[in-house]
Amino acid sequence: MGDRYSDGVSSLGPQTMETLRKAKILVVGAGGIGCEVLKNLVLLGCERIVTVDLDTIDVSNLNRQLLFRREHVGQAKAVVAREVVARLNPRACVEAHHANIKDSKFSVSWFGEFEVAANALDNVDARRHVNRMCLAAGVPLVEAGTTGYLGQVFVIKKGETACYECFPKPSRVAYPICTIRSTPDKPVHCVVWAKELFKLMFGGGGESMLYEDAAVEKSAYAGLAAEAAATRSPAIIARLLVALFETDVAKQIEAGTYKTAKTTPKPLVGLRVGTPPSRAASDWDRREWTVEECAGELSLSIQDARINEFDKDDPAAMSFVAAAANLRCANFGIERQTLYAAKGIAGNIIPAIATTNAVVAGLQVSEIVKVLTSQKPSYTYCLRDPTRKGYLLQPTALDEPQPGCYACRSGSVTVALNTETTKLETFVKKFVVGNLNFVKPALDLGESGIYDEEDDRLSENLGSSLSDLPAGGIKDGAIVKATDFSTDLDLTIVVKHLPDLDDQQYPEGFRILSDQQGPSEPKKRSLRSDDDDDVGKKAPEVEEEEDDVEILEEPPPTKKRPKDDDVVLLLEEPPPTKKPRL
Ligand SMILES: Nc1ncnc2c1ncn2[C@@H]1O[C@H](COP(=O)(O)OP(=O)(O)OP(=O)(O)O)[C@@H](O)[C@H]1O
Numbered sequence: 360m361g362d363r364y365s366d367g368v369s370s371l372g373p374q375t376m377e378t379l380r381k382a383k384i385l386v387v388g389a390g391g392i393g394c395e396v397l398k399n400l401v402l403l404g405c406e407r408i409v410t411v412d413l414d415t416i417d418v419s420n421l422n423r424q425l426l427f428r429r430e431h432v433g434q435a436k437a438v439v440a441r442e443v444v445a446r447l448n449p450r451a452c453v454e455a456h457h458a459n460i461k462d463s464k465f466s467v468s469w470f471g472e473f474e475v476a477a478n479a480l481d482n483v484d485a486r487r488h489v490n491r492m493c494l495a496a497g498v499p500l501v502e503a504g505t506t507g508y509l510g511q512v513f514v515i516k517k518g519e520t521a522c523y524e525c526f527p528k529p530s531r532v533a534y535p536i537c538t539i540r541s542t543p544d545k546p547v548h549c550v551v552w553a554k555e556l557f558k559l560m561f562g563g564g565g566e567s568m569l570y571e572d573a574a575v576e577k578s579a580y581a582g583l584a585a586e587a588a589a590t591r592s593p594a595i596i597a598r599l600l601v602a603l604f605e606t607d608v609a610k611q612i613e614a615g616t617y618k619t620a621k622t623t624p625k626p627l628v629g630l631r632v633g634t635p636p637s638r639a640a641s642d643w644d645r646r647e648w649t650v651e652e653c654a655g656e657l658s659l660s661i662q663d664a665r666i667n668e669f670d671k672d673d674p675a676a677m678s679f680v681a682a683a684a685n686l687r688c689a690n691f692g693i694e695r696q697t698l699y700a701a702k703g704i705a706g707n708i709i710p711a712i713a714t715t716n717a718v719v720a721g722l723q724v725s726e727i728v729k730v731l732t733s734q735k736p737s738y739t740y741c742l743r744d745p746t747r748k749g750y751l752l753q754p755t756a757l758d759e760p761q762p763g764c765y766a767c768r769s770g771s772v773t774v775a776l777n778t779e780t781t782k783l784e785t786f787v788k789k790f791v792v793g794n795l796n797f798v799k800p801a802l803d804l805g806e807s808g809i810y811d812e813e814d815d816r817l818s819e820n821l822g823s824s825l826s827d828l829p830a831g832g833i834k835d836g837a838i839v840k841a842t843d844f845s846t847d848l849d850l851t852i853v854v855k856h857l858p859d860l861d862d863q864q865y866p867e868g869f870r871i872l873s874d875q876q877g878p879s880e881p882k883k884r885s886l887r888s889d890d891d892d893d894v895g896k897k898a899p900e901v902e903e904e905e906d907d908v909e910i911l912e913e914p915p916p917t918k919k920r921p922k923d924d925d926v927v928l929l930l931e932e933p934p935p936t937k938k939p940r941l
């Protein structure tokens with residue numbers, strides 16, 4: 360095989376090197392972890408690689424996505440990654456797709472051509488999809504993710520190990536709307552409020568929920584906010600600041616909102632619009648601004664902000680949110696945040712650490728080698744603090760496929776809902792697509808088709824209640840066969856009629872019964888080590904940004920599901936709350 364691979368031949372043996380050279384390997388995602396994996400694979404001597412990434416290179420990727428340089432900004436990640444790794448090993452043939460892996464061109468048979476696939480993704484949705492495609496195609500999948508200093512890598516093999524969906528993950532942190540509107544007690548509540556204010560003034564991302572229920576206030580403040588956004592006049596902006604941070608708060612106190620509250624807010628009487636903090640100062644985003652500076656910054660950012668959806672990377676939008684959040688913090692006696700910290704909260708960022716990505720990608724490639732050479736794969740955690748034995752990497756045994764998992768065990772799921780009031784459309788959108796993650800669902804009742812994404816003739820059923828559907832309707836005890844053509848998944852849905860489902864607890868209108876496992880009923884994965892600790896199975900996550908601030912929100916103590924109008928912060932996959940020890 361020549362000199363290029365001589366080190367590999369002497370360490371891994373000629374046979375393994377030949378296996379690696381010939382294996383067709385899929386790498387989904389060419390971001391933080393993906394770049395590292397691609398580089399490792401070609402340097403190891405893998406020559407048949409396909410990568411898919413839907414994104415283009417952003418300047419913020421350059422610090423850690425090692426294949427990319429400034430001149431690549433704006434170009435497709437997959438394409439640039441291919442060009443760069445091809446230079447690292449000209450023998451490697453890398454195929455690049457600038458596309459969404461969920462695109463129908465990446466069919467089950469397309470997946471079936473690979474010997475192994477590796478996920479280097481940053482979201483649950485795409486991960487679930489690849490999980491299902493690999494299960495359907497019988498392709499082993501090496502999953503990986505990092506959250507700051509923490510990381511993990513594990514192998515999914517149909518029928519042998521647990522799949523990505525065997526252990527549903529906690530997914531959301533919700534803040535009650537009244538906390539955001541009236542009784543904040545944490546910086547994050549004020550940041551959420553400021554983001555809603557931004558939405559109110561500059562639009563984007565649906566209606567702001569700040570003043571929804573309070574028509575009177577809505578006319579008083581929403582009107583002024585709209586005027587300030589439209590005119591950008593400093594005088595009107597100054598009036599708005601008084602309205603928001605003095606008058607509104609005073610009014611709420613007067614109305615008795617805080618009679619039973621632990622703390623009463625303070626109106627910012629005589630709020631002065633000071634000089635905004637100087638951007639020339641090196642610490643401008645890392646030091647706490649004074650209240651006057653916040654007012655100045657907010658005024659300036661209102662004058663600068665474009666009508667746009669909030670984006671933490673848009674300087675005017677982020678300054679707006681940091682300044683407004685801090686003024687609100689000042690109202691409620693909450694510690695003010697630097698712009699940098701506020702940005703972390705606003706973007707739900709647990710910043711990525713390049714080294715963790717590199718370590719995880721290395722582990723991932725070692726699992727790829729194990730899969731290709733039929734060695735026993737493992738589940739490896741990458742820890743922040745050493746174990747008692749001094750290890751930072753902790754391999755554990757992989758779990759078995761979970762009997763109730765419909766993704767890898769084409770099993771059944773039982774759902775309770777009101778079959779008389781639930782429309783087929785809701786059932787399909789909220790349950791089959793929204794909860795079960797079907798991409799192209801078709802539903803059969805007995806021998807009759809009742810819904811098929813691709814069959815227009817059946818779309819008239821969408822408006823019917825489940826019990827009124829043809830073929831006897833979906834009533835108590837009905838068995839519906841669901842098929843996802845895109846992921847080749849079959850599932851039996853058993854429907855129970857439940858006329859009085861608690862809509863506070865189950866705002867989506869259905870409840871997955873606990874005797875069956877489904878994504879709404881999280882389970883714990885036990886860590887098999889010589890320790891007695893359990894670790895809630897943490898789904899992998901790939902993170903952004905360069906620095907080392909960790910901002911994590913604990914899920915609310917109650918098990919109550921979020922109500923429709925609660926502000927839900929997507930914190931897709933919190934890291935394990937307990938750390939494994941050896
Ligand atoms: N459905 C998908 N199909 C293809 N690629 C995807 C899909 N979802 C996510 N990705 C890619 O997975 C990669 C994840 O890597 P990572 O999070 O490190 O990068 P990033 O998103 O560029 O980071 P940042 O958010 O800081 O810009 C991204 O390049 C992203 O484009």
Ligand SMILES: [Zn+2]
Nearest residue numbers: 522525764767
């Ligand atoms: Zn499974």
